[in-house]
Amino acid sequence: MKLLFASDSFKGSLSSEKTIELLTAAAREVFGDVECSGVPVADGGEGTTDAVITAENGEKIYVDVSGPLMERARAYYGRFDGDRAIIEMAAASGLPMVPVDRRNPLYTTSYGTGELILDALNRGFPDISIAIGGSATNDGGMGCARALGVRFLDACGNDLEGKGEDLEKVCSIDISGLDPRVKSTKITVMCDVTNPLCGENGATYTFGAQKGATPEIQSRLEAGMQNYRDVIIRQFGVNPDVMEGSGAAGGLGCALMVFLGGEMKSGIETVLDLIGFDRRLEGVDLVVTGEGQTDWQSCYGKVMQGVGKRAKAKGIPAVGLSGSLGKDAARIFDYGIDSLMTTVDAPMSLEEALRRAQELYYLGAVRMFRLIRTGMEIRQE
Structure with missing residues (x-):
């Protein structure tokens, strides 16, 4: 019997690589000398670069960049397949980089993400994939575009820095200085949200609050984003609000598509x-997959959905081992996952579950494999 392990990380407790290690040990305890293989997986959000580097024997490339508050920061992206690059915008412009008491998307920028892309261009990568989850920004991607040579000008022709507060000041956009290498580079934007740039379901009202925007700040940012959208329509003849995913990562999706010609694709x-x-x-x-919590959201571009669909297409059964099950978790059965089990084996606090994550995961894996072995014995009879 050959087993393949492809689980998402359990945020704050277990990496994807650790789940492979624990599943392998549990499988061999139950089945003996069984053939096991594993591959780290992520859905285009946190951990994507590490997953691809590990799976494809790539390497990390470290770069000094500007963080969300324009502080100096050390970030990295990945090289794999020789000439392909994988970038996580969260590595340079992510929400965890901003102290809780300083989170305000009026003052954050995606400039550092542009610096990562620029470094990849400088190194001659012809194929760049960019995962755009986990941002601290709501700048429409202006900061990122500025790092690549795009100028955003106010009514007096002055250059804007490219922060959220600058959205309302944009009067014109000058792309004459955009790095010409962008045109000959394949840019893939990894994203699993379809939010438009503006409106009730746009970047500001959907994601602004989690980045520190109060209702008053959201109103200001939304007005600014509408202004930014209107300038893009006027100058480039495209409406970001009809481009799926343009509102992702505080509007970075818009900038990557409009200015860099990026192609939006599902992250997972x-x-x-x-x-x-x-x-x-x-x-x-x-196939064994899993995640920290499985619920209805797992059916929308998450690891378990993607892995389950691929396994089902090949006629291979897949099961999930998750930390917990939430609302409508059973909906994942429609996407190739045949059964679900949890690692938690008794009532306990979240703190205890996180503290004992490795132990609980291993014991849950053993229970799961014992049940599978029992099913195999029944079938043989």
Whole structure:
């Protein structure tokens, strides 16, 4: 029997790599000398670069960049397949980089993400994938574009810094200085949200609060984003509000598509393609996946959905081992996941579950594999 392990990380407790290690040990305890393989997986958000680097034997490239508050920061992106780059915008412009008491998207910028892209261009990468989850910004991607040579000008022709507060001041956009190498570079934008730039479901009202925007700040940012949108329509003849995903990462999705010609793709599907997941399924009898909590959201571009669909397409059963099950978790059964089990084995606080995450995961894996072994014995009879 051949097993393939492809679980998301359990945020704050277990990495994707650690789940592979624990599943392998548990499988061998139950089945003996069983063939096990594993691949780190992420959905295009946190951990994507690490997952691709590990799966494809890539390397990290470190760069000094500007953080969300224009503080100096050390970030990295990945090289794999020789000439391909994978970038996480959260590495340079992520919400965890901003202290809680300083979170205000009026003053944050995606400039550092542009610096990562610029470094990749300088190194001659012809193929760049950019994961845009986890941002601290709501700047419409102006900061990122500025780092690549785009100028955003106010009514007096002055250059704007590219922060959220500058959205309302934009009167014109000058792309004559955009790095010309962008045109010959394949840019893939990894994203699983379809939010437009503006409106009730746009960047500001959907994601602004979690970045520190009060209702008053959201109103100001939304008015600014509408101004920014109108300038783009006037100058470039495209309406970001009809471009799916333009509101992702505080509008970074818009900038990457409009100014850099990026192609928006599903994060989990892109990751699975980058790591050659279909190839890894060859000869596999069972796939084990999982995540910290499985609920209705797991059916929308998350790891379990993506892994389950790929396994189902190959006729391979897949099971999930998750930290907990939330509302409508059973909906994941529609996406190739045949069964769900949890690691938690008794009533306990979240703090205890996190503290004992490794122990609980291993014991849960053993229970799961024992149940699978029992099913195999019943079938043989």
